[in-house]
Amino acid sequence: MRDEQRIGAFHHHLAAGRRFEFRGLPTGFEGEPMGSDFVLGLFLEPARLDPLADAVLALRRQGRSIALIVAIKPGQLAAFGRWLEKRAGEHRLGGMHLLVAADLDGVSAQLGDRMSPVREENVIRMPMTTEVENQSWKNFYVFSSKLQTLVTRVRAFAQNGIHRAYLLGGPGSGKTSLAYYYFLVRNKGRFVSVNLAAENTGDKSSVKSLLCGHVAGAFPGAGARIGAFTQARDGVCFLDESHGVMGPVMEVLMEALDNGQYLPFGAAAKQRLDCALLFATNRSWQHLMDSVNIDEFTRLGAATLQVPELSQREEDMIAVTATTLARLGEGCTTWKGPTGLHDDAWERIRACRWHGNARALVRTLEAAFVDCCSRGETLIPAQDIDMGISMWEPKDHHSHKIYGVNA
DSSP states (O other): OTTGGGGGGGGGGSOTTOOOOOOOOOTTOOOOOOOOSEEEEESOOGGGGHHHHHHHHHHHHTTOOOEEEEEEOGGGHHHHHHHHHHHHHTTOOBSEEEEEOSSHHHHHHHHHHHOSOOOSBSEEEEESOTTSSSOOEEEEEOOSHHHHHHHHHHHHHHHTTOOEEEEEOOTTSSHHHHHHHHHHHHTOSOEEEEEHHHHOOSOHHHHHHHHHEEOTTSSTTOOOEEOHHHHHTTSEEEEESGGGOSTHHHHHHHHHHHHTEEOOBTOSSOEEOOSEEEEEESBOHHHHHHHSOHHHHGGGOOEEEEOOOGGGOHHHHHHHHHHHHHHHHHTOSSSOOOOEEOHHHHHHHHHOOOTTHHHHHHHHHHHHHHHHHHHTOSEEOHHHHHHHHHHHSOSSOGGGGTBOOOO
């Protein structure tokens, strides 16, 4: 290693009692026994990470709590994104922390923050849309300690009979993916998603039909309709944009939640509510309290799950950036996609508040990608990131005051 004289800097960032050793990765490495709690892959080409990652997974299957910390440079992000997507698709992604730095000083400054156990899988795989079968899947990455902790809490809810929960988080923070993870752990019925902001017309009969269904003839010329509660069976009904839970929606929900039964519109007999109900909103809790009837709202009986903002989850930010650059590059025919970012461009992303979370980051990267490719450059510069941020993540915007932002 050319920078061996600077390795001592790592000591200043390790907890007391910890030690480390550095070894080169030999060609043909097949995963020799490792006695460490953490293994650091330092600026390796992503293709060379496979034996390390496989060895760590094998040890974790034997009960070891070992974790692999992958440190890459900003210019490697696109290749690393392809590697992540490949490993996720093969169900071979786990026990990892991520770190982006330009040099050893940057790695050593961040290393202490990455030395925490990895207790959950690093990816939640779910369909691109839960309403269509036999189609492509997408990956929701779970690398940061805060998101790992939340996933543990979601899993505990599903395993211990907590069948009403409220997911709070800003737009694009991953609420649908976490609700789907709850469904995977629950392992019952179907996952049915209802966007209340899009579906609520303000008419109680239509809301009742949407959630509870209706019998043939309930409306002039109407055939029977299976509502979301029935369709979910004993699975999960995910009620998104539920800051709209008031008026006719609340009236229908109160009828179902007060006694665990619901009446399809026009029916003579009630049916039992067997599904779990997960609510989600991008509004802050205080905004909800200021806009609803508190007596009605408490009938939801929902425990809360606060989704941390992307700006508090740097490792997940790395995964989103890497996989977005990889996806955009794979779509190029006449352009050659950039291999990653200039060092200062990554620092711009790292420092941004990201009120719009992953959604705003992806749009920013898309805008920067186009500008960079148009000039034929191999690394996205800071100026392109700045322009994307000004378009998709303005520092001051009125919407920031109502969204579920953790300051």
